[in-house]
Amino acid sequence: MERDNHQEGVAEGVKICDPPAESNPPADTLATSLSLLGNHMFPDPVERNYGTTVNREEPVDSLLSDVSAEEPSLNAESHSNQVTKLETEETESPECQNNVATQPSDRGAQDAATDSDQGDSGEFVVTMLAKAKLEEQGLGMKGRSSPLLEAGTEEYPAFMSHRDEDVTADSWRQHRKHVFVLSEAGKPIYSRYGSEEALSSTMGVMMALVSFVQSGDNIIRSVYSEENTVVFLQKGPLVLVCVSSSRQSERQLRGELLYVYYQIISMLTQASISRIFEHKKNYDLRRLLAGSEKILDGLLNLVDSDPSFLLAAVHCLPLASSLRDSLSQILQKAITPNLVFSILIARNQLLTIVQEKTVIEDTRLEPADVHLLLNLIGASSAFQAGEIWTPICLPLFNPDCYFYAYISYLDPPECTVCLLLLSTDKEAFYSVAECKRKIEEAMVAQNSLSLIAKVQSYSVSQVGVSDLRHFMYKPFDVPDNYRQLTQFTSPEMEAPYSSEEEKMRLLDLYRYMHSRIHSTSRPLKLIYHVAERETLLAWVTSKFELYTCFSPLVTKACAITAITKLLRWIKKEEDRLFIRYPPKYSTTPNPSKSSRGGKSDQQDSTDNGFLSLL
Template sequence: RAMVFVLSEAGKPIYSRYGNEEALSSTMGVMMALVSFIQSGDNAIRSIYSDDRKLVFVQQGPLVLVSVSRTLQSEQQLRQELLYVYYQILSMLTQVSITRIFERKKNYDLRRLLAGSEKILDRLLNLVESDPGFLLGAVRCLPLPASQRDALGALLQKAITPNLVFSILVAQSQLVTAVQERAVIEECRLEPTDLHLLLNLIGASSAFQAGEIWTPICLPRFNPDGYFYAYISYLDAECTVCLVLLSTDKESFYAVSDCKKRVEEAMRTQGSLQVLSGGLQSPSYSVGQVGVPGYPGELPPAAPVHQRQLSSSPSPELEGPYCSEEEQQRLFDLYHYLHSRIHSTSRPLRLIYHVAEKETLLAWVTSKFELYTCFSPLVTKAGAINVLTKLLRWIKKEEDRLFIRYPPKYSTTPNPGKGTKGGRPDGAENGFFAGL
């Protein structure tokens, strides 16, 4: 997989995906020397290509992020991967805090504030390279009958308190529903990137399974300079169903905790917890359910994206020859290749029929969906398109179960703004690192 480095403009190591930062400090020093040399000519270094690898550079304020890769990922995809790392760091510290720190002391060692965060960043990079939601810019949704999803959304709509901005229900690491304050939706929607970062933060730490957690969290695509105050609590003993409530008021822990109690009680009364924790609900769907045999795996389309709709995506179970981790990664590398061809900045495409050594793949992008499919190696182009037509017909029939099409809304008083302003530069409130 790709090597990833994060360092400051002064060349101070902050993070490395593999190996110790101190041991790699000389390597990071060479990278920073390249950045500085190019900057001296009023230019910015973007990438370096050699025979078997590529280096991609991203500078965000006082931080420099570098990826060294031999994979099929394009420069654009590697740049997006580095931005995810940057956003995850912002989710813990905020942009304004990092800028203020390095304005005061250019050679500051940011690892003091990020101590214990390596596990979070490691897990994020693994997800970016293996979870189709990151590739599609969409959030994985738990397949659920529309009536059940609507009922759960209604519960969250009723369990509110002033300054509560987002109520998010997650099960089996997949999104069940997300309810937003009405005034916030008019201003800005909840981005899939922010949900990815939030869910990764929760999944990377066992500390969130200990009980009720109240911690500042930044959603960088929503507002990179401010904290929300997140109430995080699992609702079942197996720690598969998690409720996340985001408030702009750091003093509202007890009011938000009361909202959780109301949600939990109503869900137990309805029997929803048993369904979401896996007793009655499959985490995904199989190819056989679609009724179009002949292809071993596929990435389903992202839902149409617009201002009042979450970009969401279900994901099927991988079958056939893709049971091992090695084969799954090989297939996903092929999807990365197709994605880079489809979204090429110089020559974007709408349809690709690609015959590989062990399988045939087809990628198709329209204004309404983005679809990547994998077939057995002998399928013809006409046969693949015929299967896709049936698949899209099935998805249309099941879309209310597979997608979150329109997130529910509620209103509280007073109306919240775009997160809290002026994040703390010392990171002292991020107490969840202690349990990583």
């Protein structure tokens, strides 16, 4: 079955993965002249034309140039790439215009590159271009715009190293990826590097840019320069900005900003953030987020180093299904009213997860929510001795309500195995802690901890395909595992990808493949990419998404045979690699009353201290 698919996929792939036709002359010139500016302000006619023709227009020699077109390394990419980005943007625009017409002020419309008034759009482009350049300078010379004075008098928290960073220094500018969060009033909320105060004028410029574009009933999405991509994301009263030299696609960067937004929501809830800013437009949100910077820092480091975020899937530790089942049963037995999720984690990967019955029927845990939880645990692990009880919101489950999370390590002092129990009752600490004792006892009885300690991630050599160096495999929702947590599997990164730099380089290649596969203008099904030091093949079908990395000299035919073997191996190991059938329990005393676990604590969100602020 896999085979048929695969044949078909290849055929399709060849058709579709032809390189971009080197663009139309008009777009080309436009691209150069407007390379600074995302092209969201293009006059309509060009856009329409271009958007519809580009996918079809393929030179005859495209097949031949297939490989070579992919060949230029990421670093060497230049003009042609900017054109590609343009395409991406443009094809998005037409559909967005409908959005704008119907709901110009809607938050959802931030995904849209908008064109409003055609009449003055030309003029607008010029102004914007000037503005964008201005912004460019602003970004380049932050130092000069953010007085040292401010930084000098700043009282830094003693131990936050990159909060102290001199924002006027070159090294500050050279960070691969900056992330800024500000309020609509232009108040700084978070900066990944350097202190927010020192950057307040820079953030002011960002906000000016956002509101300038807004004043023309438009939404700014991105600014491109040779070195950096600046991506904007507006979510409610918050503005998130990413300045990246990582060569990731705009869409990927926006996805990362969304994670940052979700992490903030997970700490404060969307409802309370809107409420706060409704009452006081220039509220300093750092008052509530102070102390959470490390959680956001941790998230951004994870986003850069962990492909789970890119794939929007959860990585679970490979485990003999018998052991996983026994762990699930232990969790299943240790329950208390209002407990909704029991999650067992080892080394930042899932061991097993058990859900409340009524919750799972209605909805499921989204990978992004799991990522936020894992990050929270990782970021708070510095103090591991106690049992933690904290409110936490799962933004994709319900952005306005809190769960109460019980976090405790089961193997102090090593602290590798972590238990996470989520309840909807904020008073339930003691009964939930009692569940942990039960789980602890059962795990001692079954010697689970030492079994878990022996578990390792697997090596790609176990697959038995000689040229295969690494892969990431993400099965999609199919009737079989519908409502299951989206997961992916991937072996350890081994030599030559054992150093941090090499790991990052491979991840960058994967990100590039991912951006090509998921390009909005020309989504691909299969892409064979000969890079400088390896060959990659990415393939997406209705059943899975697969990224593979081979030694450099592998041929396309070889790679495809290897993938067939790999898929067979994965099928065989499925039960070990994935959490197949997430078990359930029932803790709701009255299931009919609250069919959604999360809804039942609606009243709690008003009860969490925020009223006192207003």
